[in-house]
Amino acid sequence: MPRKRVISQEPPKRRVRTGCDRCRARKVRCDEQKPTCGQCSAKGFDCQTSIKLKWEQDYTSAGRAFGRAGLWSKKAAEKSNAASPCIHVTEDEVSWIRIPLISSYSFVNATVGNIEQLTTLENLAIDAAPVLDVIHTNDRDDTSSTASLSPWLSARQPAFLPRQHFIPSSLSMLPDLPSAMHSSLLSYYLEKICPITVPSSVNESPFANLILPFSISSSPAVLESLLALAACHRSKKDIAFRATSLRLGDNVLRTLRGRLGTEDPLEVAMDPETLVIMMILCQYEIINECDKRWVVHLKGARDLIRVRRNAQLYLAAGQSSVDLVEFAEKYFAFQDVIGRTACGEEPIFGIDFWTSRGEDTDAWLGCSAGLVSILCEITELSRQHRSRPGVSLLPEFQFKAASLERRLCSLRQRVLNEEDDLLQLSAELKRLAAELYLHCALNGATPAMPLVVRLVQQILHLVSVLLEHGVLAGLSWPLFVAAVELDPMEDLEWAERQDLPDEVPNYARPFVLYALSRLAGSNAIANIAKTRSVIERIWLTRSHDEISDTQLEGLEKGQNDWERYVAPLCGGLSLA
Structure with a gap:
C-alpha cells in the first residue's frame, strides 16, 4: 500500500x-x-x-554546456554538431572579393571648408615628390589619447602646410609618419607650438618655415627632435606624453653622440643639422625643467659656431642653409643675452655678435637687433660693476651708462608691416623693460623711486594688452623685470579698476601672478614655474630685509638693488 x-x-x-x-x-x-x-x-x-573560475572554452572543448546555456547532455551536443557538418572547399572554389579603398577622412569636428581645403591640397600634390624617408621608432600606437589636432591628419594620410611661403614646392607634403602618435605630435608642433613662438600671427615663425622643411628634406634626426619637443611641451598638461618625450629626446641624443664619436669632427660641425639639433634640445630642456642642462647646449653651440667660422666654410652652403644657421646662431645668442640680464654672469657669446644697430624689428626676437645690442652692453657694464663696485664712480663708467640711456630713449624700432600693431607693442614692451633694467643695474635705482614705479606701470599695462590679444611670445622677460622691482612696503596699483575686465587684478603683485598663470595655462614656450618661484623668493627676501638690518650689509658692500636681490637667485634661468 x-x-x-x-x-x-x-x-x-x-x-x-x-x-x-x-x-x-x-x-x-x-x-x-x-x-x-x-x-x-x-x-x-x-x-x-x-x-x-570557469572558462567557457574549457566547457565547449569538453562537449559540455556552459552555465545554463543548452542542455546538460553530451549526446545532445553531439547531435547538434552532427546537424551542421564542416564544409571543406578547395582553393580553386574560393572567390576573393577585392577590399575597397577606405580613405582616412573624418567628418567629426570638420566643416565643409576643411574638406574643400583638403581637396584643393590633394590636387596640388598630384605631381609632388615621393614620400621621403623618415624616422622609424617603436612607439606604441595610442590614438585614444593622442587624436590629431587636424581634422584630416592621420598616420596614413599626409598633412599639408597651410602656408608655403618659404617651403619649396617639392616639400608641399609632409612625410607619412610611422604611427598615429607621431602624426599627432607633428600636428601639435605645427598648430600649437609654432604660432606661439612669434608675437604676431602676421609673421611666420622660423620654427615652421625654416626648421620644419629642413627636417623633412634633409634630417630625420631634426624631425625626431621636433617630435620630442612637441611631446615635452604637451606633457606639461598631459603627463601621458612624458614617457614619449623622454624616449624621443634620448634617441636624438644618441644620434648626436654617435655622429660625434664616429664621423670627422669638422664635417659634423659644418653640418647645419648639428646646430639645429642642439637648438631644439636647448629649447627642450628649457621647457622641461629649465635647469643648467640647457646652458650645456648653449656652451656647446658657442664652440660649434667658433669652429664653423674659423673654418671659413660658412658661406659655401646653400642659401636655405645659411638662413637656417643664422637663425640658430641668433637663437643661442639671444638666449645668452636675456639670461645674463638676470644673473649677470660671464657671457657665453661675446658682445661682438650683436654689432648690428639696426632698428628693424625682428618677428622672432620681438624687438630690433639694436635693442639687443644695447642690452648686451648694459649687461657687460653691470658685470664690471658687480666685480668692482667702485667702478661706478669713475667718469668713464658714468659716460657709458648715460650713452646707453640716450640710445634707449631715442631708439625707434620700425615694423615693416604698419598693420602689425602687436609686434610694435611687443618691441616697445621690451624697450621699456630694458630701460628699467638699465636704471636698476647701472644707476642704482630702487623700487620706491618714482621713475621705477612709472616704468613698472607702463610695462604691466602693455603685458595686459598683449595677453588680452592672446600673445604669449616674449612676455616672460619684461614681466620678470617689472615683478622683481616692486616695492615690498607698498602694493602698487598699476591701473584703475573700472578700466580692466573683472578677472584682471589692478594691483601689481596679484596681476603678476595672474599673468604668470595665464602664460602657464596657455603653455607658453618657457618654464613659467621656475620664473614664478624666483620672483616669489625675491619678494620674500625684499620683505625680510625691510624689517631687518640685512639691507645695510649690501649697501656697505657697494651693491646696487639688482645685484643685491635679483642676480644671486637667477643662475641658469631662461627668460627669452
Missing part, C-alpha cells in the same frame, strides 16, 4: 553556491557558518572557501 505523501509547508531549499571547498567536494549542504561550517566542525576538517 503506497504511503501517503506529506506536503511540506516550508519553502524548497535551494542549492548554495558559496559553500566551503570540502562540502562542495563531498556534495553535501554547507551551512556556511564562519570561520568553520557545521560539517567541517563535526568531522574535524579545515574549513576553507575559495573561488574557482
Whole structure:
C-alpha cells in the first residue's frame, strides 16, 4: 500500500553556491557558518572557501554546456554538431572579393571648408615628390589619447602646410609618419607650438618655415627632435606624453653622440643639422625643467659656431642653409643675452655678435637687433660693476651708462608691416623693460623711486594688452623685470579698476601672478614655474630685509638693488 505523501509547508531549499571547498567536494549542504561550517566542525576538517573560475572554452572543448546555456547532455551536443557538418572547399572554389579603398577622412569636428581645403591640397600634390624617408621608432600606437589636432591628419594620410611661403614646392607634403602618435605630435608642433613662438600671427615663425622643411628634406634626426619637443611641451598638461618625450629626446641624443664619436669632427660641425639639433634640445630642456642642462647646449653651440667660422666654410652652403644657421646662431645668442640680464654672469657669446644697430624689428626676437645690442652692453657694464663696485664712480663708467640711456630713449624700432600693431607693442614692451633694467643695474635705482614705479606701470599695462590679444611670445622677460622691482612696503596699483575686465587684478603683485598663470595655462614656450618661484623668493627676501638690518650689509658692500636681490637667485634661468 503506497504511503501517503506529506506536503511540506516550508519553502524548497535551494542549492548554495558559496559553500566551503570540502562540502562542495563531498556534495553535501554547507551551512556556511564562519570561520568553520557545521560539517567541517563535526568531522574535524579545515574549513576553507575559495573561488574557482570557469572558462567557457574549457566547457565547449569538453562537449559540455556552459552555465545554463543548452542542455546538460553530451549526446545532445553531439547531435547538434552532427546537424551542421564542416564544409571543406578547395582553393580553386574560393572567390576573393577585392577590399575597397577606405580613405582616412573624418567628418567629426570638420566643416565643409576643411574638406574643400583638403581637396584643393590633394590636387596640388598630384605631381609632388615621393614620400621621403623618415624616422622609424617603436612607439606604441595610442590614438585614444593622442587624436590629431587636424581634422584630416592621420598616420596614413599626409598633412599639408597651410602656408608655403618659404617651403619649396617639392616639400608641399609632409612625410607619412610611422604611427598615429607621431602624426599627432607633428600636428601639435605645427598648430600649437609654432604660432606661439612669434608675437604676431602676421609673421611666420622660423620654427615652421625654416626648421620644419629642413627636417623633412634633409634630417630625420631634426624631425625626431621636433617630435620630442612637441611631446615635452604637451606633457606639461598631459603627463601621458612624458614617457614619449623622454624616449624621443634620448634617441636624438644618441644620434648626436654617435655622429660625434664616429664621423670627422669638422664635417659634423659644418653640418647645419648639428646646430639645429642642439637648438631644439636647448629649447627642450628649457621647457622641461629649465635647469643648467640647457646652458650645456648653449656652451656647446658657442664652440660649434667658433669652429664653423674659423673654418671659413660658412658661406659655401646653400642659401636655405645659411638662413637656417643664422637663425640658430641668433637663437643661442639671444638666449645668452636675456639670461645674463638676470644673473649677470660671464657671457657665453661675446658682445661682438650683436654689432648690428639696426632698428628693424625682428618677428622672432620681438624687438630690433639694436635693442639687443644695447642690452648686451648694459649687461657687460653691470658685470664690471658687480666685480668692482667702485667702478661706478669713475667718469668713464658714468659716460657709458648715460650713452646707453640716450640710445634707449631715442631708439625707434620700425615694423615693416604698419598693420602689425602687436609686434610694435611687443618691441616697445621690451624697450621699456630694458630701460628699467638699465636704471636698476647701472644707476642704482630702487623700487620706491618714482621713475621705477612709472616704468613698472607702463610695462604691466602693455603685458595686459598683449595677453588680452592672446600673445604669449616674449612676455616672460619684461614681466620678470617689472615683478622683481616692486616695492615690498607698498602694493602698487598699476591701473584703475573700472578700466580692466573683472578677472584682471589692478594691483601689481596679484596681476603678476595672474599673468604668470595665464602664460602657464596657455603653455607658453618657457618654464613659467621656475620664473614664478624666483620672483616669489625675491619678494620674500625684499620683505625680510625691510624689517631687518640685512639691507645695510649690501649697501656697505657697494651693491646696487639688482645685484643685491635679483642676480644671486637667477643662475641658469631662461627668460627669452
